[in-house]
Amino acid sequence: GAVVSQHPSWVICKSGTSVKIECRSLDFQATTMFWYRQFPKQSLMLMATSNEGSKATYEQGVEKDKFLINHASLTLSTLTVTSAHPEDSSFYICSALPSGQGFNYGYTFGSGTRLTVV
Amino acid sequence: EDQVTQSPEALRLQEGESSSLNCSYTVSGLRGLFWYRQDPGKGPEFLFTLYSAGEEKEKERLKATLTKKESFLHITAPKPEDSATYLCAVQGGSIAKTSGSRLTFGEGTQLTVNP
Numbered sequence: 001g002a003v004v005s006q007h008p009s010w011v012i013c014k015s016g017t018s019v020k021i022e023c024r025s026l027d028f029q030a031t032t033m034f035w036y037r038q039f040p041k042q043s044l045m046l047m048a049t050s051n052e053g054s055k056a057t058y059e060q061g062v063e064k065d066k067f068l069i070n071h072a073s074l075t076l077s078t079l080t081v082t083s084a085h086p087e088d089s090s091f092y093i094c095s096a097l098p099s100g101q102g103f104n105y106g107y108t109f110g111s112g113t114r115l116t117v118v
Numbered sequence: 119e120d121q122v123t124q125s126p127e128a129l130r131l132q133e134g135e136s137s138s139l140n141c142s143y144t145v146s147g148l149r150g151l152f153w154y155r156q157d158p159g160k161g162p163e164f165l166f167t168l169y170s171a172g173e174e175k176e177k178e179r180l181k182a183t184l185t186k187k188e189s190f191l192h193i194t195a196p197k198p199e200d201s202a203t204y205l206c207a208v209q210g211g212s213i214a215k216t217s218g219s220r221l222t223f224g225e226g227t228q229l230t231v232n233p
Binding site: 004044104106108109111 | 160165167
């Protein structure tokens with residue numbers, strides 16, 4: 001089945017530094033990938049839609065200069081949290097829809113990245 | 119705007135005690151309703167996709183059903199390993215192509231099955 005690999009699974013960084021999270025589709029090509037943020041005991045909030053070879057589409061209220069998304073190939077999207085602050089601490093998850101399969105196997109999600117900013 | 123409401127927020131069951139989780143939705147042009155299971159500290163794991171009212175799908179102890187306004191996830195004779203948060207999401211088809219691929223998630227139901 002379709003697998004999305006997300007790395008790292010957890011990261012601790014100092015306030016003011018930047019952190020990059022990678023999302024790779026291992027056995028399929030993904031023209032579009034999605035980045036979500038999840039706070040404890042809350043549901044997934046879509047942050048942005050990442051399109052291969054073009055600019056990402058950000059949801060209302062998400063700062064595009066703070067959350068940089070790059071989708072340079074059909075199998076890799078990256079999310080960089082720039083100048084991280086403690087309020088950016090959260091669980092970040094990516095997902096992708098394998099092309100050509102419709103929705104029968106759903107969107108595949110990565111295992112998530114726990115970001116803690118100290 | 120698509121909306122998804124799940125109930126209850128939390129559910130505790132004894133092993134073997136069957137029950138149902140509810141997902142009420144409003145969407146312009148339903149393209150798919152998805153059920154996911156999420157374990158703590160993990161990404162969501164796909165369970166089912168339902169496309170139209172009247173459709174049902176089963177997987178082991180789980181059965182998902184769909185009407186025009188809501189979906190149910192029935193859990194028959196649950197086991198402790200079924201403990202997780204169950205998420206419902208919809209994809210509508212009324213907006214632009216790119217944003218039309220987005221999912222709208224409910225808040226989830228946290229299920230605990232006690233042995």
